[in-house]
Amino acid sequence: MSQEIxxxxxxxxxxxxxxxxxxxxxxxIFDDIDFVAESSIGEIARRAGVSDATVTRFARAVGCxxxxxxxxxxxxxxxxxxxxxxxxxxxxxxxxxxxxxxxxLALNRELMARADVDDAVSWLDDARQVLAFxxxxxxxxxxxxxxxxxxxxxxxxAAYPQALLPRMVASTLDKNDVVVVLSVxxxxxxxxxxxxxxxxxxxxxxAITALGSPLAETADLVLPIASRETDxxxxxxxxxxxxxxxxxVLALALATRHRERSRDKLRRLxxxxxxxxxxxxxxxxxx
Numbered sequence: 205m206s207q208e209i210x211x212x213x214x215x216x217x218x219x220x221x222x223x224x225x226x227x228x229x230x231x232x233i234f235d236d237i238d239f240v241a242e243s244s245i246g247e248i249a250r251r252a253g254v255s256d257a258t259v260t261r262f263a264r265a266v267g268c269x270x271x272x273x274x275x276x277x278x279x280x281x282x283x284x285x286x287x288x289x290x291x292x293x294x295x296x297x298x299x300x301x302x303x304x305x306x307x308x309l310a311l312n313r314e315l316m317a318r319a320d321v322d323d324a325v326s327w328l329d330d331a332r333q334v335l336a337f338x339x340x341x342x343x344x345x346x347x348x349x350x351x352x353x354x355x356x357x358x359x360x361x362a363a364y365p366q367a368l369l370p371r372m373v374a375s376t377l378d379k380n381d382v383v384v385v386l387s388v389x390x391x392x393x394x395x396x397x398x399x400x401x402x403x404x405x406x407x408x409x410x411a412i413t414a415l416g417s418p419l420a421e422t423a424d425l426v427l428p429i430a431s432r433e434t435d436x437x438x439x440x441x442x443x444x445x446x447x448x449x450x451x452x453v454l455a456l457a458l459a460t461r462h463r464e465r466s467r468d469k470l471r472r473l474x475x476x477x478x479x480x481x482x483x484x485x486x487x488x489x490x491x
Contacts, residue, residue, distance in 0.1 A: 211277035212237075214266050226262040228252045233278065241278040245271050304442045308431070312446040315415075315428045316453060324410050324425055325457040328354075331408075332380035334361040337370040339394050342444040343386040346451060350384060353455035357462075358469045370398035379406035388431055388443040390417020399423060412450050427454075 215230050222230060232252045233240050240248055248271075249256045263274040328334055334354060338347030344365035351363035364370045370385075371394065377383065383402045387395045390413035399409045399422045411423035420426045427450050431443035459466040478485070 209267070209277070210281060211266065211268075211274070212281050218266050222262070222265055223258075225254045225258045226265055228254050229259055229262040230266075237278055237282065241275050241282060301440075305445045308442040308445045309449055312429055312449060315430060316450065319427050320425055321427070321453060321457065324427060325454060325461065327382050327408050327410065327425070328359070328384075328454065329458060329461060331382035332360070333382075334359055335370075335373060335377070335381060335383045335402075335407075336361065336363040336386065337374075337383060337395060337398050338363070338365050338386040339367045339370070339392055340387075342441060342447060343388060343392075343395075346444065346447050347384070347386050349448060350386070350451050350454075353451055354458065356469060356473055357455070357459055357466050359458070367394040370394065371401060374398045374402035374407070375405065377402050377405050377407040379408075381407040382410060383407050384410045384412065385419060385423065386447060387411070387413045387417075387419050388429065388441070388447065390414045390419035392419075395419055396422055412447055 212233075215233060219227065219230055229240075229248065229252045232248065236251075239251065243251070245256050245259050249259050252259070260271055263269075263271045266274070268274040268277060334350075336347035336350040338344045347365050348363040351361050354361040364373055374383070381402075383399065385395050385399045390396075390411070396418045399411065399419060403409050403422065403424065408425070409423040410425050410427065411419050412427045412429060413419045413423075414430065415426065415428045420428075429443060429446040429450060431441065431446065459470075474485075477487070481487075
């Protein structure tokens, strides 16, 4: 069975087609997955009230070669985190969204207070071009957010929210370029590899990522973020707020570094948008 297959989903999907004795093994897994993952065939059979042969037949019925393979799959399922198997405390409701966002921003404000923001801003300001890399969920969207923030200030910036293209682009860079790599975990292989390739050709690497991660170790400068994830898995990832705050810190610093130039760019942008959409002068700049 492929390591990417979730054995618990497979058991759920196949449950109706199982024999009655095999269903007892499935029920035992959902009631006490730790016991089944750690026990022998005989112990599993006695606890489920079935024969040893039934345990073996069950393993094969759900796509495993034998009981040993079944137990390995259960261990992998546990490795994803118990919160994805058992229901955690309820943190639903609109208030929870705002509370977690507030807590995440407060945590990351302390991290940014100790980060080398001044050097990051200088590198971005002096770069021939800025390239933003991100792959996956929030990182893909937010590398484009970095592009949107900087392009309105007149910077040459491009976003690459894919997996393979950043690797290709990285091989074309040199010492005049700065790459901003976004990854909440810092473990995404495509992002780590792209940063490594760009750096070996002389480009400077700014990573918005977790301290101590492979991406952080590859980068020249790290703007750290920490995720405030709870056991309530249904809540959207709060790390997005932290990453967006870092982007806004950089954009604000770059805008105020050249106030007159930024004011001219933003005024021209506002006039262009007003001519297109109308409305009062308090509408945001293209957001």
